Amino acid sequence: MSASDSAPASSNRRIDADTRFEAxxxxxxxxxxxxRWQAEELLAAFSDDVIVDHPLGRSTGKEELATFLKAYEPITHGVRRHNCNHVIDAGPGEDVIVTYYILLIRxxxxxxxxxxxxxPxxxxxxxxxxxxxxxxxxxxxxxxxxxGGDWRVRHKRVQNVSEDKEFHF
Known part of the structure; x- marks a missing residue:
């Protein structure tokens, strides 16, 4: 992913409140x-041409992403994700860029x-x-x-990761 893919676009396009909320x-x-590890629904949330840049590797397209997710699944059981500080920017074309922090709690x-x-x-x-x-x-x-208006993740980048591997059990 180039710096231009993750940085806010230079577009002056304004993101309206509805789009911000939806994103x-x-x-x-x-x-x-x-x-909840709903693998089929999870894979469906990504575009066919998806790119995922993750410290554990890069996936290009849904087939590679499916392989990545299968290997990633075991460490997800018993983990909850907490997302905060969402920032929404205009992306290329009509795309939007959502940047946020994620905390994984075992x-x-x-x-x-x-x-x-x-x-429960x-x-x-x-x-x-x-x-x-x-x-x-x-x-x-x-x-x-x-x-139809639904969103899909076209490019996901996970960076600046700090983790406690002792609790990846």
């Missing part, structure tokens, strides 16, 4: 798909994450001192509209 809501919903060991679904009203207690902040990153999502 923030969309990226938050995509992160809920990660939290709330359960991967092996016990199923309890979050089967016993129980207070979970673990010997691993959870919940625990395991990762911080800055994310830049370039969103594009498809026919």
């Amino acid at each position: 923030i809501d969309f990226v938050n919903r995509v992160n809920f798909l990660f939290d 709330v359960a060991p991967s092996s016990q994450a199923g309890r979050l679904k089967t016993a 009203m129980e207070i979970m207690e673990y010997d691993e001192h959870l919940p625990k902040l395991i990762s911080y990153a800055m994310v830049t999502d370039r969103l594009t509209r498809i026919t």
Whole structure:
């Protein structure tokens, strides 16, 4: 990804309040798909020509992204994403750029994450001192509209990652 892909566009195009709200809501919903590991819906949230730049590798197109997600899945179980400080800028064409911070909180060991679904009203207690902040990153999502007006992620960049690998279990 070049600097121009992640930096705010030099366009003077103004982002209206509805577009701003939709873009923030969309990226938050995509992160809920990660939290719940809804793989089919997650993959559908990306454009066919998607590019993902992640510290664990680059994926180009949905086929490569599907392979990346399959390998990434095990560390996502028992993790919740918290997104904050969304900034929305005009991107190329009619695209928008959403930049935000993401905090990953481990709330359960991967092996016990199923309890979050089967016993959601129980207070979970673990010997691993959870919940625990395991990762911080800055994310830049370039969103594009498809026919019908729905959003898709065209380019995702995850950078400035700081993590506690001890809690990737």
